[in-house]
Amino acid sequence: MLKQVEGSAAVAEAIALCRPQVICAYPISPQTHIVEALGRRVDAGELAPCEFVNVESEFAAMSVAIGASATGARAYTATASQGLLFMAEAVYNAAGLGLPIVMTVANRAIGAPINIWNDHTDALSQRDCGWLQLFAEDNQEALDLHIQAFRLAEELSLPVMVCMDGFILTHAYERVDMPTQAQVDSYLPPYEPRQVLDPADPVSIGAMVGPEAFMEVRYLAHAKQQQALELIPAWADEFRRVFGRPSGGLVHEYRTSDADVIVVALGSVLGTIKDTVDMMRDEGFRIGVLGITCFRPWPSVAVRNALQRAKRVVVLEKSLAVGMGGIVGNNVSASFSGSPDRVHTVIAGLGGRSITRGSLRRVFEQALTDSLEPLTFLDLDRALVDRVLERERVQRRSGPIAEGILKDLGVVAAKTG
């Protein structure tokens, strides 16, 4: 059924259709609307039998999900930003224990300086934790990926993180096609745990593992993620058959077949990139887009195949490996069969900085004319940074960094570049 709803509401409804049994939540923007909606539905008895636990921290949220999942319940939580970091120890633990928890991450920057707006620093900080990480391009895909996530998680006994851009998707009202309960039930079988805390058949879960087997346990997690590379496209196909629309999969290619330059990105910024590419295509530029839906496991073969004809690759990412450069860029480089100096990283949109078609076009044209630097910071006010560096050079007590930059800027407002 077509609906015009907020992204968070769409995701909440999708979660509800997945028949969750234990939902735990701690408030953090911009994830709150999802769990608020679910909490209302649980309180109204619409999801019975389902427990909604108002926990005291994100660390507890993931821990409650761990306990519930290990007891055979379908468990869900949502978080963002600082919350994801605060639960990080339990995030790794859930993966190590092999518990199929599904979590929404409403992507948001990590402080300091504190910032509530969107980028991908939070999710990408957990890229090696053993969770599957799926990135939604729009609200329809966010909704659909959650349904696929439960099936993937439970089949593999691995947790799945569905990442959707904070505010840009979570708070945006878009048209979505809401599936029926019958459709979801036919796609998502009931949870059959591989391990369960059951007095009738007692097991110990979470024992200590020493050097004699730890490598094998870790490798098993890697092997399961490799299995996911097979399952994700297969179940995306099945999803299309059941729900009548394409959604999910490993990567999305857009106008890449004859492209000299391919732009790689994750999440909602793909929309702006495609608009820019359409504009440039109309003018005769041979440029295409590769959207990464599945970031973990890293779809190396799919990326390599998609990029094999490209002369240059521009990785536009909302994350920064400080002291190194791009995170997504580094992954793409490892999968690019051409020369690594043909892969350019553009860091963009950190802390919610707008990514405009004008700015995108500027860097895409540089790529097409072989004049793009290996690492670019889109719309960076370099003069502002230089003033800080100069202040630090001349003055030992140069003061708080963020406050100094804001004072130099003179305004506190979104920078649109």
Add this chain to the structure above:
Amino acid sequence: MSYQPIRFYQTGTFTVGNRLLPEAQRSVQSGRERTNSLNSGHRACQGCGEALGARYAIDAAMAATNRQLVAANATGCLEVFSTPYPETSWQIPWIHSLFGNAAAVGTGIAAALRVQGKRDVRVVAQGGDGGTTDIGFGCLSGMFERNDDVLYICYDNEAYMNTGVQRSSATPPAARTNTTMPVGESTGARFGQGKNLPLIAMAHEIPYVATATVAELRDLEAKVRRAMEFRGARYIHVLVPCPLGWGHGSAETIKMARLAQETALFPVFEAEHGEVTNVSKIRRQLPVENYLKPQTRFAHLFKPPGHADLVARIQALADRNVQRFGLVGDAEDAQ
């Protein structure tokens, strides 16, 4: 079966004398039906108070729940010595997740069981004092205030023993640990620090809070059984001496626990919904020296020229417990 009424203190311990008792009053541990929930063969040190306390507590919980029990365990000695992969001493469904989240994992288990309609299956979460009073305190307090249906058992040996004896917020004043060494002007753990978790638990007004020691194992069993009569959050704090960390003989674990109680340094009581309902009386309060001297963690207090002032401060703490809980009274009042 015929029996003769006995006065417990005549036997010197609450753990023996079962043959003199009617079946119903015998300890779970003396029964043929005991479950050996924490089975033999684990790797705890000789004389480990925690292993003893956990064995009695969990077997009692198994008996009280008709063997319908699930346990969540914090990281620590109890976890490490009981489950070196691929061995496990646990005969019950048991999960170890992290150091600081046992109470929250317990909440999750309880929520899942409720959804599944398994009201007869009960949940225990357990950890040492570090996992309870320090790193796990946030999750524990959250579990308490939501009144989740979990019995949390803290086995308190008054320091981080698993990592090599460092101070926790349950470490008593003047105790030597590897992070409160009596060197230079320092005289061990500071006075005026630490937290009293049973009282903090009571402040949450949860249905049931109790303290116990491994010197009175029948009392511990009874408190676990009592705890299982309630729904909601419950807390039992068990003093479990640690020969390694306290520096006493491994055959003196029970003696240390009894001295802690009889000096009034560790008050043994029960509370329901925030009010003390029962106190284990001390027949004759012993001076704290009797408890402190056998332990090398307090040895610096007695090395010439000695720290009589500090011993007096510790005595004052014990005396305060006597006043606060009404600990000294006729043994006839003792349960």
